[in-house]
Amino acid sequence: xxxxxxxxxxxxxxxxxxxxxxxxxxxxxxxxxxxxxxxxxxxxxxxxxxxxxxxxxxxxxxxxxxxxxxxxxxxxxxxxxxxxxxxxxxxxxxxxxxxxxxxxxxxxxxxxxxxxxxxxxxxxxxxxxxxxxxxxxxxxxxxxxxxxxxxxxxxxxxxxxxxxxxxxxxxxxxxxxxxxxxxxxxxxxxxxxxxxxxxxxxxxxxxxxxxxxxxxxxxxxxxxxxxxxxxxxxxxxxxxxxxxxxxxxxxxxxxxxxxxxxxxxxxxxxxxxxxxx
Amino acid sequence: xxxxxxxxxxxxxxxxxxxxxxxxxxxxxxxxxxxxxxxxxxxxxxxxxxxxxxxxxxxxxxxxxxxxxxxxxxxxxxxxxxxxxxxxxxxxxxxxxxxxxxxxxxxxxxxxxxxxxxxxxxxxxxxxxxxxxxxxxxxxxxxxxxxxxxxxxxxxxxxxxxxxxxxxxxxxxxxxxxxxxxxxxxxxxxxxxxxxxxxxxxxxxxxxxxxxxxxxxxxxxxxxxxxxxxxxxxxxxxxxxxxxxxxxxxxxxxxxxx
Numbered sequence: 001x002x003x004x005x006x007x008x009x010x011x012x013x014x015x016x017x018x019x020x021x022x023x024x025x026x027x028x029x030x031x032x033x034x035x036x037x038x039x040x041x042x043x044x045x046x047x048x049x050x051x052x053x054x055x056x057x058x059x060x061x062x063x064x065x066x067x068x069x070x071x072x073x074x075x076x077x078x079x080x081x082x083x084x085x086x087x088x089x090x091x092x093x094x095x096x097x098x099x100x101x102x103x104x105x106x107x108x109x110x111x112x113x114x115x116x117x118x119x120x121x122x123x124x125x126x127x128x129x130x131x132x133x134x135x136x137x138x139x140x141x142x143x144x145x146x147x148x149x150x151x152x153x154x155x156x157x158x159x160x161x162x163x164x165x166x167x168x169x170x171x172x173x174x175x176x177x178x179x180x181x182x183x184x185x186x187x188x189x190x191x192x193x194x195x196x197x198x199x200x201x202x203x204x205x206x207x208x209x210x211x212x213x214x215x216x217x218x219x220x221x222x223x224x225x226x227x228x229x230x231x232x233x234x235x236x237x238x239x240x241x242x243x244x245x246x247x248x249x250x251x252x253x254x255x256x257x258x259x260x261x262x263x264x265x266x267x268x269x270x271x272x273x274x275x276x277x
Numbered sequence: 278x279x280x281x282x283x284x285x286x287x288x289x290x291x292x293x294x295x296x297x298x299x300x301x302x303x304x305x306x307x308x309x310x311x312x313x314x315x316x317x318x319x320x321x322x323x324x325x326x327x328x329x330x331x332x333x334x335x336x337x338x339x340x341x342x343x344x345x346x347x348x349x350x351x352x353x354x355x356x357x358x359x360x361x362x363x364x365x366x367x368x369x370x371x372x373x374x375x376x377x378x379x380x381x382x383x384x385x386x387x388x389x390x391x392x393x394x395x396x397x398x399x400x401x402x403x404x405x406x407x408x409x410x411x412x413x414x415x416x417x418x419x420x421x422x423x424x425x426x427x428x429x430x431x432x433x434x435x436x437x438x439x440x441x442x443x444x445x446x447x448x449x450x451x452x453x454x455x456x457x458x459x460x461x462x463x464x465x466x467x468x469x470x471x472x473x474x475x476x477x478x479x480x481x482x483x484x485x486x487x488x489x490x491x492x493x494x495x496x497x498x499x500x501x502x503x504x505x506x507x508x509x510x511x512x513x514x515x516x517x518x519x520x521x522x523x524x525x526x527x528x529x530x531x532x533x534x535x
Binding site: 054055056057074076079080081189190191192193194195196197198199200202203214215216218220243247248249250251252253254255256259260263 | 288291295331332333334351353356357358464465466467468469470471472473474475489490491493495500502506508518522523524525526527528529530
């Protein structure tokens, strides 16, 4: 005995996709062709294709057929702080600089600013009572014209009252909100804590990132809590990144320049992807 | 153009689940209740529930109804540099898991000799085809599978005297400290790359992931560098995303004028 026939067919096709015999964008043989090729029933062939769809390897386009998924070249976000600038995982100018360093074109429209009430995780992370007013600054971020991430930063509204009025401006704060808070309020970001999780996308996220609505492409959700010199949190940044086009890197201690540059040039990402065969 | 009704029912139930109005472990409204509430047909309601099931948000319990799935309490792996940059092997792994009041266990390493290829050769900067040692461990938390880890070392380290890399037994102080003690090769830094992908067949079985591939796995690649800037090890670890998270604590270097 072995695997059921549909699985054997699916795995043959998977192998052809991974070896490049069926390259990204190629059309899979039609149901009729697969039926003949593997001497299988239509039902079995459909099950095999469904298995590949569920693994995100192929996509069915209505009326056109089934195609090998084209993967976007991944963008790599550095989560560790840059020893020169003290910034990591960029906002404002820092984000633009990080994207351009990888030879790609960033775009982020003006943020949407909202006043909300802190609840749940936002309240806990910012050390606020539930229901305290907070400012949310939400930004869509594109790379090479494709949507790559959705970022929302939350600040206690008390920072605005203390003089950081630009937190309410629906325009980007340059060269970054952390710089701005330092200039107007004397805040110093002493450290940050990142939490990296993965979940299925919400309905709105799926439509913004054009993800399949069956949840087969997960999203990273990262939570960055910025801590000031007194050990108090002053900002929480929540960012959603589709896992099919984003990766993260962390540098710790002394890492040779070549190993840093390999990440920026994208050669690491290519070799890591090749390791999955 | 409006959305089909099944989609609106599914989205509305999902919003209630996401907001915590229907708690994990509790029962969804029954088919009859949903049919009545939405004025929809039974097959429309079934399609809505099928969608939520496919997303992994709810599960049918035969004879009882449909329930919101319980979330697994995640284990948090710290990727920040500990003082000796040890992070996450052997004793360090046990300490991290125990600090979360959970019970770790890892299997005795399976040791193999391979010809280096692909990423192992390029990250270790050895010729493709040259000999490398791999040490592979299954790691469990509270008796459930949580991660699969494989470390690769150049055979050159063994010929230079680090013979314990070939032992199929835990190196108690961790291989990084062992290499320092045996050869004076010291880890001074590392680079972690964090990716997410669909699990392969073996991983799906080992972690008992749903057969439809909806739970992705993290795959991390850690390359360690020694005091001469040479790569000394590459470690790949696979973690199911439904039970693992990462945290990084990052002190920010302050400009000298402050």
